[in-house]
Amino acid sequence: MATTVYFATNRIVNHPADWHGSYTFGMVSPDNPLQVTYGTAFVDSAGLTADKTGAINSIQDLQKGGFSPMAFNDLADGGRNILVFIHGFANSFEDAITRAAFNREWFADCGVPDADTAVVAFSWPSRGQVITPPFPTLAYRSDQKAAGNSGMHLMRFFANLMPILEKARSNGRRTFLLAHSMGNLALQGAVDAWFANGNGDALLFDEAILAAPDIVDSAFMAPAALTSLSRLARRISILYSNGDKVLDILSENLNGTKRLGQDGPRGRDDIALFPEATYRMVDCGGFTDYVADFQGSHQYYRRSEGVRTALAALMAP
Incomplete structure (x- = not known):
């Protein structure tokens, strides 16, 4: 059985119909969102596990610049809640699509009805190269630049997605965003671009x-862009872990600053900055039900069943 993943990249x-090496780590022009590719991928769900990426069977319904009418109607009127997934660094296009499929299938079977979603993935141009000790900084820096430069494209993707989400919500459905690792850098750029381009408050995500x-x-401290994420999402949950070796050993040292995923946001206990009605802090450092090696420690959102269960619970009304 195949899992359907709607996507933009x-x-x-x-x-476009050949995913073996055709989806490069080059980026289309930031000034021309009509170059962004939209389509529908079908993934072999039998091969999906937390540690394996599975395989794409086919890619169809391709077009540039926006969702096709078929994808629009499938998502808006399909009867399921909608999950938007933004991958992290060291993810090829195939990684991004098959991990989106894994997320969809696991959540669908987790016993939380609202977590049974249609999934839409946004794939920014990561090189897809695994980063292991000794640390080659080229792949990390290349991915960081690509994620940071994807904000305008991701913003236009959100704009194209908005009427779909609005129609789905009018049909009683709910909408979720899951951004992992460096995908949050692209998200930060998209939030900044959203308001810089004159867009107002919008309930994109529950x-x-x-x-x-x-x-x-x-x-999440002014004037940083994510302070405005609460104008696009009703509630925000931040998953962090002090056992995340990638952030502790690699990212903090390369960037010279503490990372959001290590101990949560600066000032996280300040309820004036982070009112409980809007923000939830989820400490994932205590989960031991997965292999927390260098790479694995950064992938707990999909490798730890306990974290996935906690994540699914966040999707309950």
Whole structure:
């Protein structure tokens, strides 16, 4: 059985129907969102596990610049809640799509009705290279630049998604965002671009979940862009872990600043900054039900069943 993943990508795509190497780590022009590729991927769900990426079977319904009418109607009137997924660093296009499929299937089977969603992935142009000791900084810095430069594309993706989300919500559905690792850097850029381009408050998401965010820990302090995320999401949950070796050993040292995914946001106990009605802090450092090696410690959002259960609970009304 195949899992459906609707997607958009600002990667340069050579042959859209051929996903083997055609979805590059080059980026389309930030000034031309009509170059962004939208489509629908079908993933072999039988091969999906927390540690394996599975396989794409086919890619269909391709077009540039926005969702096709078929994808629009499938999402808006499909009868399921909607999960938007933004991957982290070291993810190829295939990684991003198959991990979106894994998230969809696990949540669908977790016993939380609201977590049974249709999934939409945004794939920014990560190089897809695994980062292991000794640390080659080229791949990390390349991904960081790509994520940081994807804000305008991600903002236009949100704008194209908004009428879908509004129609789905009018049909009684709920909408979620899950951003992992460096995907939160792209998210930060999109929030900044949203308001810088004259857009107003909009209820895009009922719940925005930021997992192991690889951005500075002051990202929710003015004038940083994520202070405005609460104008686009009803509730925000931040997953962090002091056992995240990638953030502790690699990211903090390269960036010279504490990361949001290490101990949560700076000032997290200040209820004036983080009112409980809007923000939830989820400490994932105590979960031991997964292999927390260098790479694995940063992937707890999908490798730890306990974290996934906690994450699904966040999606309950």
